[in-house]
Amino acid sequence: MSIPCAQDPENPMCFGSFSSCEEHGDEHESGVNKGKDHVVKVKIKSEIVDESSSQDKEKQMKSVSFPNSVQFFNKEDHFNQHSNQRGNNKKTHNEEMRYKCSVCCQDFHDLSTRNRHKLTHTAEKPYKCSVCCKDFRWLSHLNRHKRTHTGEKLYKCSVCCKDFRRLSNLKVHKRTHTGEKLYKCSVCCKDSRWLSTLNEHKRTHTGEKLYKCSACCKDFRWLSHLNRHKLTHTGEKPYKCSVCCKDYSRLSNLNRHKLTHTV
Numbered sequence: 001m002s003i004p005c006a007q008d009p010e011n012p013m014c015f016g017s018f019s020s021c022e023e024h025g026d027e028h029e030s031g032v033n034k035g036k037d038h039v040v041k042v043k044i045k046s047e048i049v050d051e052s053s054s055q056d057k058e059k060q061m062k063s064v065s066f067p068n069s070v071q072f073f074n075k076e077d078h079f080n081q082h083s084n085q086r087g088n089n090k091k092t093h094n095e096e097m098r099y100k101c102s103v104c105c106q107d108f109h110d111l112s113t114r115n116r117h118k119l120t121h122t123a124e125k126p127y128k129c130s131v132c133c134k135d136f137r138w139l140s141h142l143n144r145h146k147r148t149h150t151g152e153k154l155y156k157c158s159v160c161c162k163d164f165r166r167l168s169n170l171k172v173h174k175r176t177h178t179g180e181k182l183y184k185c186s187v188c189c190k191d192s193r194w195l196s197t198l199n200e201h202k203r204t205h206t207g208e209k210l211y212k213c214s215a216c217c218k219d220f221r222w223l224s225h226l227n228r229h230k231l232t233h234t235g236e237k238p239y240k241c242s243v244c245c246k247d248y249s250r251l252s253n254l255n256r257h258k259l260t261h262t263v
Helices: 018-030 054-059 076-095 111-122 139-150 167-178 195-206 223-234 251-262
Strands: 038-043 061-066
């Protein structure tokens, strides 16, 4: 049952009991509500609390201030949910996208993210390695770089227990165990385990040759082929037979030579 307030017809307020209505009427007579927001005692109905206990009845009453409005709730959790929602919405609307980049006008939720973003415009690198004095834009990059000096490898493969300095390297390594091939050629649909392998494969379709010999300007599709070609200019023979110590410029030639010792 809802009992309306008879003293405020323009903004009627209803109450769950005569005592609550009378108490509200006393506020009108004393001038409490003049020029102020309505202070409403909202009665929370409960099937668990014993209505005969005056102390428990007091626990069922919630006081909340609404500017020129009133809302009613049948359960305490509904009341609490509403109160939390009002607070969260107010924070969201007031603080959402408060920080703007003065260079590109991109908006950000918090100041730290905005300041981090601004470094991309200034090229500022505030983090310096104490060992080699190399500068970094992000602290996370500096911490990752430091492991090149310490040799620390934080990431371990759960299959073969191999250690890695970077998490990204561990994720790539795991594909050798799973056989997963994430990268597909858009031309022939060939699957590749590594992005670098896919990019190299794509050159077989485009005919692109990215690598040029500085001595004779000959172009090569793959870096390994360029490095092998350079040996023809330097005369270097890095592959040595362990039996007769004969040198070869190509590994394939060495392997073919070794067969002469096994016959």
